[in-house]
Amino acid sequence: MPLALDTSPQTEQDRFSFFSRPNCSLTRTERDRVFWGIATVTLLVASVFSWLGYWLILPFAGIEVGVLAWAFAALGSNAGDYESIRIRGDEILIERRHGGHLESRTLNGKWVKLVLVGARPGGKVKLALRSCGRETELGAYLTDEARLELAKALQTRINAG
Amino acid sequence: MAHDATHAHDDHGHAQPSGIMRWLTTTNHKDIGSLYMWFAGIMFLIAGTMALVIRAELFQPGLQVVDPEFFNQMTTLHGLIMVFGVIMPAWAGFANWQIPLMIGAPDMAFPRMNNWGFWLLPVAGFLLVLTLFMPGGGPAGGWTMYPPLFIQGGISYDLTIFAVHILGASSIMGSINIITTILNMRAPGMTMMKMPLFVWTWLITAYLLIATVPVLAGAVTMLLTDRNFDTHFFNAAGGGDPVMFQHIFWFFGHPEVYILILPAFGVVSQIIPTFARKPLFGYASMVYATASIAILSFIVWAHHMFTVGMPATAQLFFMYSTMLIAVPTGVKVFNWVATMWKGSMTFETPMLFAIAFVCLFTIGGFSGLVCAMTPVDIQIHDTYYVVAHFHYVLVSGALFAIIAGVYYWLPKWTGHMYDERLGKLHFWLSVISMNITFFPMHFLGLAGMPRRYADYALQFAEFNAIASVGAFLFGFSQLIFLYLIIKAIKGGQKATDQVWEGAEGLEWTVPSPAPYHTFETAPVVK
Ligand code: HEM
Ligand SMILES: [Cu+2]
Numbered sequence: 284m285p286l287a288l289d290t291s292p293q294t295e296q297d298r299f300s301f302f303s304r305p306n307c308s309l310t311r312t313e314r315d316r317v318f319w320g321i322a323t324v325t326l327l328v329a330s331v332f333s334w335l336g337y338w339l340i341l342p343f344a345g346i347e348v349g350v351l352a353w354a355f356a357a358l359g360s361n362a363g364d365y366e367s368i369r370i371r372g373d374e375i376l377i378e379r380r381h382g383g384h385l386e387s388r389t390l391n392g393k394w395v396k397l398v399l400v401g402a403r404p405g406g407k408v409k410l411a412l413r414s415c416g417r418e419t420e421l422g423a424y425l426t427d428e429a430r431l432e433l434a435k436a437l438q439t440r441i442n443a444g
Numbered sequence: 445m446a447h448d449a450t451h452a453h454d455d456h457g458h459a460q461p462s463g464i465m466r467w468l469t470t471t472n473h474k475d476i477g478s479l480y481m482w483f484a485g486i487m488f489l490i491a492g493t494m495a496l497v498i499r500a501e502l503f504q505p506g507l508q509v510v511d512p513e514f515f516n517q518m519t520t521l522h523g524l525i526m527v528f529g530v531i532m533p534a535w536a537g538f539a540n541w542q543i544p545l546m547i548g549a550p551d552m553a554f555p556r557m558n559n560w561g562f563w564l565l566p567v568a569g570f571l572l573v574l575t576l577f578m579p580g581g582g583p584a585g586g587w588t589m590y591p592p593l594f595i596q597g598g599i600s601y602d603l604t605i606f607a608v609h610i611l612g613a614s615s616i617m618g619s620i621n622i623i624t625t626i627l628n629m630r631a632p633g634m635t636m637m638k639m640p641l642f643v644w645t646w647l648i649t650a651y652l653l654i655a656t657v658p659v660l661a662g663a664v665t666m667l668l669t670d671r672n673f674d675t676h677f678f679n680a681a682g683g684g685d686p687v688m689f690q691h692i693f694w695f696f697g698h699p700e701v702y703i704l705i706l707p708a709f710g711v712v713s714q715i716i717p718t719f720a721r722k723p724l725f726g727y728a729s730m731v732y733a734t735a736s737i738a739i740l741s742f743i744v745w746a747h748h749m750f751t752v753g754m755p756a757t758a759q760l761f762f763m764y765s766t767m768l769i770a771v772p773t774g775v776k777v778f779n780w781v782a783t784m785w786k787g788s789m790t791f792e793t794p795m796l797f798a799i800a801f802v803c804l805f806t807i808g809g810f811s812g813l814v815c816a817m818t819p820v821d822i823q824i825h826d827t828y829y830v831v832a833h834f835h836y837v838l839v840s841g842a843l844f845a846i847i848a849g850v851y852y853w854l855p856k857w858t859g860h861m862y863d864e865r866l867g868k869l870h871f872w873l874s875v876i877s878m879n880i881t882f883f884p885m886h887f888l889g890l891a892g893m894p895r896r897y898a899d900y901a902l903q904f905a906e907f908n909a910i911a912s913v914g915a916f917l918f919g920f921s922q923l924i925f926l927y928l929i930i931k932a933i934k935g936g937q938k939a940t941d942q943v944w945e946g947a948e949g950l951e952w953t954v955p956s957p958a959p960y961h962t963f964e965t966a967p968v969v970k
Pocket of ligand 1: 588701702704705747748749766767769770773808809810811812813815816817821824825826830833834837838841842
């Protein structure tokens with residue numbers, strides 16, 4: 284579901300920082316408002332019919348609102364996702380949030396190797412940093428082109444450091 | 445190659461199953477869009493054949509071709525399949541193909557649910573056709589499923605109810621997907637008031653579906669329990685109220701007719717500006733008019749029931765509320781005409797169908813207003829006048845807009861231009877035969893010919909014969925359409941990215957045919 288909002292890496296002197304997140308055009312409050320707007324009307328209609336004695340509409344309305352709630356919650360769980368890379372001196376801090384689950388890794392700039400697979404646009408570019416035998420993939424929300432650009436910026440920064 | 449688990453979603457397209465499994469398991473919005481379109485097309489041939497059975501029988505007074513019981517099965521299934529198996533799935537197909545392309549999203553919000561939503565449809569379609577082979581034949585109580593007939597029939601009535609449940613589940617999944625996609629996956633800069641009108645109309649349609657489908661599901665469930673579990677919701681013999689079924693059905697049913705037509709408004713609002721080479725006149729008023737129509741559609745349902753007996757105040761209320769809908773509808777028609785006014789118009793096939801839509805849908809709107817007047821409706825209710833009305837809004841309305849949309853986006857979908865000469869032939873045959881078929885029905889209705897009968901009095905013979913000739917012409921003209929679509933899929937002149945000189949919008953910025961994956965990274969809309 285996530286699609287990328289392209290944020291190009293920022294390099295200023297000693298620091299390097301990069302931040303990107305999936306594109307969500309609905310804010311949290313909007314999401315709640317839309318959900319309750321729909322749920323209220325649906326449940327109200329079903330309640331009126333139930334009150335008249337035609338109660339078998341209510342279970343269907345209930346199931347539907349349940350599915351809707353699940354769907355909106357699923358949207359919400361990805362809304363806070365992001366990926367960030369910060370470099371201070373030799374320290375590289377990678378942070379990734381996915382579905383409410385935060386993952387972070389600190390690498391030493393002297394010991395990392397940049398891994399780039401399929402380095403041409405359209406070739407499904409994979410970008411990762413390898414250190415201590417473990418790879419951390421980067422640029423989840425970027426296009427191939429943007430991932431290549433990020434790779435270039437990172438490479439320059441790592442070589443310089 | 446090492447894979448990071450959190451990235452699995454990026455890697456579709458690597459190990460894709462082939463053959464039938466590809467289609468069964470696909471979660472790609474374009475694949476699913478095509479599936480919906482093909483399903484609608486196949487069901488159109490089935491329900492269209494049923495219509496021709498009806499028109500063959502009605503070609504002459506007396507009983508010649510089928511027996512009356514089978515005739516009633518044909519009218520019932522024709523209506524159910526056309527509404528739930530053709531027009532709605534076709535719009536869902538357009539939604540799947542176009543909405544992500546038009547808002548700059550890579551896919552629908554819930555691709556897996558999208559797959560389930562589609563695959564429920566063939567199951568329901570199969571059940572509906574299967575009813576014909578059950579003991580006692582298919583359902584013959586009318587597409588509106590009114591009791592007492594619908595609580596008296598045989599096993600095929602249970603199957604029909606079950607099919608309606610499945611169709612409802614599919615609609616709910618589809619609309620939740622569409623609402624979440626439109627709200628949450630718009631590209632940066634694609635604000636609500638910049639969205640293409642087709643997207644707007646579908647957003648409102650999806651809302652109508654979510655609000656009303658549980659009502660339909662509940663209504664048919666109560667029919668089912670009345671039939672099988674000794675409840676008496678609608679069974680007068682047990683103290684139930686059959687008229688209440690009509691209220692509940694039309695509380696769903698009238699919003700439903702707008703579910704069928706709002707996406708048509710959207711498509712026409714895309715096509716006319718393209719071929720008039722002018723921006724749509726009154727974009728904001730189009731959005732507000734669509735929303736007003738949707739809201740009003742909840743308070744007009746009893747205009748289908750003026751003859752069941754209701755207080756005069758209720759008659760007045762439903763008459764005026766119904767007539768009120770003509771106001772936002774009029775705004776729309778005005779805006780389409782104003783868009784064409786002084787435009788640099790050209791008349792490719794999509795535009796021809798769109799213009800025919802504006803003219804002929806308006807005729808259907810006017811005959812709707814005639815039906816809305818209580819005293820008049822008491823005269824023409826359940827006559828061919830109503831049949832004429834709803835075929836003008838559904839055939840030259842919804843169906844023509846679907847056809848127009850297919851011509852409009854086919855080059856984007858297939859990468860090839862369709863055969864323009866054949867397209868024009870298809871247009872002229874369709875528009876002429878459609879009017880030959882349905883215009884005389886106004887006269888028949890006014891003269892008192894009732895609907896849903898296999899036979900009629902002698903004085904109705906001429907107009908019925910004319911209508912039947914028109915129907916066969918219309919039906920066979922659609923084969924041109926099928927041929928032309930297959931031809932464009934197989935090959936033909938290469939389409940450019942923009943396809944139409946005046947076309948604007950994100951879908952025209954991607955190559956033709958649109959690649960399997962588009963907008964994996966959101967474009968920025970200025
Ligand atoms: C200006 C707008 C409209 C008005 C005022 C209007 C009014 C009416 C009225 C009063 C009836 C009931 C006639 C009777 O049964 O005696 C009717 C029937 C019907 N209308 Fe409309 N209508 C409008 C637009 C539409 C649209 C846009 C559609 C669908 C695309 C539609 C589809 C139908 C159908 C299917 C029926 C017949 C239902 C049945 O009994 O089987 N109408 N309309
Ligand atoms: Cu209505």
